[in-house]
Amino acid sequence: MSTAIRPAPVIDIPTGTRQLPTRRRLRRSSTAGLYLAGLLAGGALAALSGSGIVLAAGYGAVLGTVAVYVVSRSVEGRRTATDRLVTCVVVAAFGIAMVPLVWLLWTVVSKGARRLDGTFFDSSMLGIVGPGGGGYHAVLGTVVITALAAVISVPIGLLTAIYLVEYGTGRLKAAITFLVDTMTGIPSIVAGLFAYALFAVFFGPGVRLGVAGAVALSVLMIPVVVRSAEEVLKLVPAELREASYALGVPKWRTIVKVVVPTSIAGLGTAVMLALARVVGETAPLLVTVGITNGTNLNPFDGRMATLPVFAYYQLTQPGFPPGFAIDRAWTAALVLIALVMALDLAARLIGRCFAPSTRR
Amino acid sequence: MAPRIDVTDLDLYYGSFLAVQGVTLSIEPRSITALIGPSGCGKSTFLRALNRLHEVVPGARVEGKVVLEGSSGQVVDLYGSDVDPVDVRRRIGMVFQRPNPFPTMSVYDNVAAGLRLNGARMNRSALDDLVERSLRAANLWTEVKDRLDRPGGGLSGGQQQRLCIARAIAVEPEVLLMDEPCSALDPISTLAIEDLMTELKEHFTIVIVTHNMQQAARVSESTGFFNLAGPGRPGHLVEINPTGKIFSNPDNRATEDYVSGRFG
Ligand SMILES: Nc1ncnc2c1ncn2[C@@H]1O[C@H](COP(=O)(O)OP(=O)(O)OP(=O)(O)O)[C@@H](O)[C@H]1O
Ligand SMILES: [Mg+2]
Numbered sequence: 001m002s003t004a005i006r007p008a009p010v011i012d013i014p015t016g017t018r019q020l021p022t023r024r025r026l027r028r029s030s031t032a033g034l035y036l037a038g039l040l041a042g043g044a045l046a047a048l049s050g051s052g053i054v055l056a057a058g059y060g061a062v063l064g065t066v067a068v069y070v071v072s073r074s075v076e077g078r079r080t081a082t083d084r085l086v087t088c089v090v091v092a093a094f095g096i097a098m099v100p101l102v103w104l105l106w107t108v109v110s111k112g113a114r115r116l117d118g119t120f121f122d123s124s125m126l127g128i129v130g131p132g133g134g135g136y137h138a139v140l141g142t143v144v145i146t147a148l149a150a151v152i153s154v155p156i157g158l159l160t161a162i163y164l165v166e167y168g169t170g171r172l173k174a175a176i177t178f179l180v181d182t183m184t185g186i187p188s189i190v191a192g193l194f195a196y197a198l199f200a201v202f203f204g205p206g207v208r209l210g211v212a213g214a215v216a217l218s219v220l221m222i223p224v225v226v227r228s229a230e231e232v233l234k235l236v237p238a239e240l241r242e243a244s245y246a247l248g249v250p251k252w253r254t255i256v257k258v259v260v261p262t263s264i265a266g267l268g269t270a271v272m273l274a275l276a277r278v279v280g281e282t283a284p285l286l287v288t289v290g291i292t293n294g295t296n297l298n299p300f301d302g303r304m305a306t307l308p309v310f311a312y313y314q315l316t317q318p319g320f321p322p323g324f325a326i327d328r329a330w331t332a333a334l335v336l337i338a339l340v341m342a343l344d345l346a347a348r349l350i351g352r353c354f355a356p357s358t359r360r
Numbered sequence: 361m362a363p364r365i366d367v368t369d370l371d372l373y374y375g376s377f378l379a380v381q382g383v384t385l386s387i388e389p390r391s392i393t394a395l396i397g398p399s400g401c402g403k404s405t406f407l408r409a410l411n412r413l414h415e416v417v418p419g420a421r422v423e424g425k426v427v428l429e430g431s432s433g434q435v436v437d438l439y440g441s442d443v444d445p446v447d448v449r450r451r452i453g454m455v456f457q458r459p460n461p462f463p464t465m466s467v468y469d470n471v472a473a474g475l476r477l478n479g480a481r482m483n484r485s486a487l488d489d490l491v492e493r494s495l496r497a498a499n500l501w502t503e504v505k506d507r508l509d510r511p512g513g514g515l516s517g518g519q520q521q522r523l524c525i526a527r528a529i530a531v532e533p534e535v536l537l538m539d540e541p542c543s544a545l546d547p548i549s550t551l552a553i554e555d556l557m558t559e560l561k562e563h564f565t566i567v568i569v570t571h572n573m574q575q576a577a578r579v580s581e582s583t584g585f586f587n588l589a590g591p592g593r594p595g596h597l598v599e600i601n602p603t604g605k606i607f608s609n610p611d612n613r614a615t616e617d618y619v620s621g622r623f624g
Contacts, residue, residue: 169418239460242413243524247474247531248450257477261464 024075031068031084036076107335112334115327118334124305125293130326135332138310139174142339145289145306148280148299149217154271155196156218157225164226164232166255183223192284198287208290208306211297213306217285231264233259256300261352265354272347276340282308307336362389363451363534365431370424370575371594372405372414377504380406386583388593389431391602392557392566393574394409394603395525397586398618402595403569404457406480406586407537408566411452412445427533428452450478453533456543459520461512465467468508471495474531480592487600490530498526499552518545525553529560536560538568554579574621577607585615 017156042060046052065088073081120134160180164173193218199207244254260267278283290303291313311332318325363503365387372380379403387393395403408414409422418520426438427501428451438448440533461470471491475482491508495501500522504515512523521544528536557566557579570576574581584600610616 122600138541236418237460239456239458240462242416242476243456243462243527244461244473245416245446246411246449246454246456247414247527248446249475249477250446253477258462258464262462 001185006225023077023080025080026072026075031072034071035064035088038062038067040339061088061095064088065092069292081333097343100139108330108334111231111327111330113331115331116334120328120331124295128293129319129360130321131160133328135305135307135310135328135335137292138305138307138332139335140297141210141289141304142279142307144284144299145213145217146299147209147303148214148274148279149221150271150275152214153218153221153225153274155269157274158229158267160222160226161229161233162255164230166251166259180223180226183219184227186219188216188220188281189283189287192287194219195284195288208303209301209302210286210296212290213289213304215297216280216288217281220275220281220284221278224277225270228273229267230268232263232270235266236262265351268350268354269347270284272343272350276343276347279339279343280308280336282312284311306334311336319358363428363570364389365535365567366408366427366566367431368408369425369572370406370422370426372402373419373421373423374405374417375419376470380409380415380586381596382510382585383597385600386611387565387567388581389565389591390561390563392561392568392579393600394580394583395501395569395585395586395614396558396573396587396618397569397598398570399571400595401432401586401588403586405595407454407539407567407569410438410535410537413454413456418482429454430534431491431547441590449532451533452535452537453531454529455521455525455536455538457539457543457561459517459524459544461515461523463511463513465512466505466509466510467523470512473525473527485587490511491526491589494530495523496528497529497556498522499556500526518549522549525556529556532602533564535565535567538566540569540571543571550551550575573607577603583607585610587618 039057039060042058042063043056045059046056050120065085068088069081071087072084075271077229115134119132120136121139122136123132123134125133132338149249160176164176168176198206198215199209199212203209240262241254242257244258245251249257285306286309289306291309292303292305295305296302312327314325314329314332317330365446367383367387370380370383371378372482377422383406393404397403397620405414411485412603414420414422420440422437426446428436428438430436436443462473465473469476470489472487472493475487475490492501492505495504500519504521504523515523518602523539525538542553545553554575557568568576568580580603583606584602585598585606586595586597587598598614599606599610601610605611607619610619
């Protein structure tokens with residue numbers, strides 16, 4: 001690091017030679033053009049040999065990279081050529097990573113848009129056979145159950161994180177950390193079966209309740225909240241706590257009035273991301289909440305509809321003719337993705353609005 | 361109100377590392393005691409032991425005795441089993457080596473923090489008065505009086521340090537510990553802080569850590585010299601004497617070398 005800022009040694013160079021050697025550089029457009037030419041050649045090659053689009057892209061990327069490298073090496077020299085080679089590889093990797101994402105979004109949007117109409121948002125499936133109907137009951141059910149899951153897991157998760165960061169020592173802290181780590185890896189169906197078994201003890205077998213679903217989601221959500229809140233709380237500098245202690249403020253007040261307000265933006269973000277993580281869970285809701293055709297917004301009274309389970313049943317039991325139900329399933333998937341995006345957006349907004357500002 | 365502090369055989373540990381060993385000294389009431397010594401010899405560690413802040417570092421331990429003797433004669437063993445560290449810290453305030461204003465609070469709230477965080481109720485005008493008085497004392501008032509509602513983190517480093525000084529004196533502690541309070545300040549603010557200390561010592565007991573010999577000579581009544589035998593060895597108190605004596609003919613050779621700039 002220090003070498004980077006050390007002034008260049010003063011050496012007496014005879015004037016005239018005191019300039020950098022000029023190098024020939026390829027223009028930006030010419031490297032891009034070369035790569036594109038390689039891509040097209042690859043495509044042509046694939047077309048001639050009759051292979052599919054995936055192979056064509058593969059050939060093209062390789063040819064384009066080789067073309068850029070060879071030309072750059074002969075014009076610009078080895079170091080720049082290596083730089084261009086790595087750039088080509090990185091861009092190709094980025095392209096590959098984007099493919100499934102864009103493909104998925106495109107599929108869901110194109111298929112889901114068909115039923116993205118007013119009816120979808122203001123009617124349930126009560127008495128619907130064939131066309132029409134919608135996910136009104138499922139959207140609201142998802143909101144109710146996710147909110148209930150948040151009500152259960154946010155206090156537990158935040159308090160656990162505060163314990164781990166501010167109070168925990170020794171064995172107990174290690175044990176809790178270990179348990180939370182283990183919980184992070186629990187398959188969601190196991191969480192569902194656990195909640196089902198728990199409620200079956202009280203309400204008998206075959207029980208289906210919204211609150212059971214919320215408990216199942218909490219099992220998945222709590223470890224996520226704990227881990228991310230823990231990281232956020234650890235970022236609060238010890239100096240701030242000490243500043244507060246030095247004013248004679250007790251520890252609990254220091255936590256409530258200094259530590260938590262300082263990290264409130266991060267904590268909000270942590271909660272939102274945990275919600276986004278569980279809002280689309282299907283398996284645990286399938287076994288705990290089930291599905292109904294009508295609107296039930298009382299999580300303490302019988303089955304409820306939720307978006308993921310709604311999509312699942314519309315897809316697996318479409319009735320006849322199947323087209324209408326399958327369209328509804330895609331729209332439910334689209335709404336679910338929009339919901340997750342909204343939660344992520346909310347997380348960012350919270351992070352931005354509540355961050356301690358240093359404006360003068 | 362200003363108490364006297366008696367320290368006996370104080371050993372301070374970070375985990376198993378003995379950072380400061382065998383300190384015995386008395387700090388006189390209504391006076392300024394300066395602590396000097398090379399970097400890493402444990403001045404900050406010792407200072408933090410006086411208001412029981414040392415123990416908040418995980419694994420840190422204290423052995424020995426620190427006794428607070430009030431002017432009315434009541435005696436408190438700071439590390440006694442029935443003493444709450446929170447009460448100790450209410451009586452002994454501290455200014456840290458690095459400025460640490462609360463980033464979520466405004467300038468005003470930072471100064472009022474000692475009262476607000478402790479849940480004290482105070483009417484608005486009395487609080488306004490207190491904030492203004494504290495900021496004036498810390499020589500910060502004229503710079504911030506138009507932006508009291510702006511975040512404390514938006515001030516310059518030196519302004520932040522003065523804000524922290526204002527925050528510490530706003531709760532009117534009996535003892536004020538200052539860890540290099542002027543290391544980030546310009547000469548004018550430094551003088552203002554020194555004037556403030558001279559004023560405060562009429563009522564308070566002040567302990568200041570400083571690397572600035574002139575400062576120690578200017579403001580303090582007595583000066584303690586800390587040293588350490590080598591890296592990894594514990595720091596210890598070499599001698600504590602009236603400041604005049606320390607800077608003219610100290611008892612110890614090492615002190616003389618240090619204050620006259622001959623060491624190593
Ligand atoms: N939190 C800590 N954990 C472990 N060791 C520490 C910690 N703080 C300080 N030490 C060690 O204790 C010793 C004394 O440190 P201290 O901060 O008291 O020195 P100092 O005299 O204040 O130095 P300076 O003049 O540079 O501020 C040093 O060896 C330091 O490495
Ligand atoms: Mg120090």
